[in-house]
Amino acid sequence: MREIEQVIRAAANGKIPGIWLWYGEERFLTQEALRVLKESYLKEDPSGSSIETLSAEEVSPAAVVALANSSSFFSRRLIVVQDLPYFREGASEDVECFNGYFADPNPGTCLLFVAETVHKGRKFYKAAEKYGAILEFSSPRRxxxxxxxxxxxxxxxxxxxxxxxxxxxxxxxxxxxxxxxxxxxxxxxxxxxxxxxxxxxxxxxVIRTAEATVFELLDAVARRSAGEATVKLHEVVRLEHPLKVMTLLVRQVRLLLGALAWRRRGEDGASLASALNIRPYEAKKIWAQSQSMTESQLARALQECLRTEIALKNGGGDPVFLLEMLIIRFCAG
Structure with missing residues (x-):
């Protein structure tokens, strides 16, 4: 079940956990789920007085517990705690006060902790897992x-x-x-x-992303089509700053070199995603592109990228012209 659907179901059934930890890389989905959860409280109190948002960087764990334990005019209350430092080294002692509250929480309060990353070995995570509920917001990969x-x-x-x-x-x-x-x-x-x-x-x-156009640009480079590659370059430059375009190109060349090294080891494309720590859909494209490029070609391309990047940063000419010359040298290489 998708994470946001779990939040919708919990709110609809009146089974919102008293202790809830949300984490994950998908900030958009996390914010959407938070909006849904807040709406369930706003139905009872349109003023929003039953909802409080805190930064754990500014409020101590003891203060969070005191607030969660305090009485409220409303039958239900939502306390959202963000910017969690509880998973850092040396944070164990600071969060000890949560243990007692987690074991016996205020029944009228949902204490929601929101983090991007967690450390599952930390005492805070283990306590939240034992006494509350944990929801990971992760984007699709395959x-x-x-x-x-x-x-x-x-x-x-x-x-x-x-x-x-x-x-x-x-x-x-x-x-x-x-x-x-x-x-x-x-x-x-x-x-x-x-x-x-x-x-x-x-x-x-739909507006094409710069990353999508960079793939098309390198397809044109592989075919030695300088004209088409230059057109694609101009499309990317319209979307991103020249230095960002340079970063995208360098990343792509390095991934292609990684794919060739992986192929040389006798591995297949199915395992490339984990080897390069990229998403499977991207690995599939990289694997296909690497079939039409040689290691020497990509090594020269990487050297050209580094020279062009230095010129861009030092004002060595018109940025777009420098990138055009880079692409032409790619195609000629």
Missing amino acids: TWEWQAWLKAETEVRNKEMSPEAAALFLAWAGHHSGVLSRELDKLEVFTGERRDILPADVEQV
């Missing part, structure tokens, strides 16, 4: 997981997207749920009462 996510999001909007449109949408818009959600909102408005979202709709509405 292609089928993104397709399932996209299907669910289009259904929420009472829309359908053909497999061709879905593939184009993910290729253009990338794989960040916040960006994808905004692009889906635009498609929802654009298509109006029409239920089907077509590839033509995606082409007219």
Whole structure:
């Protein structure tokens, strides 16, 4: 079950945990779930007085416990604690006061802790796991997981997207749920009462990410098509600052070198994602691109990238022209 659906169900059934720890890299989904949870409290108290948000960097654990234990005019109260330092080295003693509260929490209070990362070996995590509930917000990783996510999001909007449109949408818009959600909102408005979202709709509405265009740029480089590669470069430069474009190119070249090294070891593409610590959909593209490039070509490309980056940072010429020359040398190499 998707994390936000668990929050919706808990709120609808009146079974919101008294101690709740949320964590994960998906900040957009976390904020969406928090919005849903807050709405359930706002139905009882539209003024929002039953909801409090604290920064753990500014409020001590003892103060958090005191607030959670204090009486309230409202039958239910939500206390959201963010910016958690509790998983750092040396934080064990500071959080000892939570142990007693977690074992016997105020029944009218939901004490929600929100973090990006956690340390499962820390006492705070173990106490939250023992006495409360923990929810990890993670983005999809595999292609089928993104397709399932996209299907669910289009259904929420009472829309359908053909497999061709879905593939184009993910290729253009990338794989960040916040960006994808905004692009889906635009498609929802654009298509109006029409239920089907077509590839033509995606082409007219969705903005291609710089990362997606960089893949197309390197495809053109692999074909030695300097003209097409330069056109793609200009598309990327319209989206990002030249130094950011340079960073994207360097990253891509390094990933391709990693893929070639992995191939040389006799490994297959299926295990590349874990080897390079990238998402499976990206690994699939990198593996395919690496088939048409040589190690010497990529090594020269990396050297050219570093020279161009130095020129960009030291004002060695017009940034776009420097990047154009880099791409032309890529194609000539």
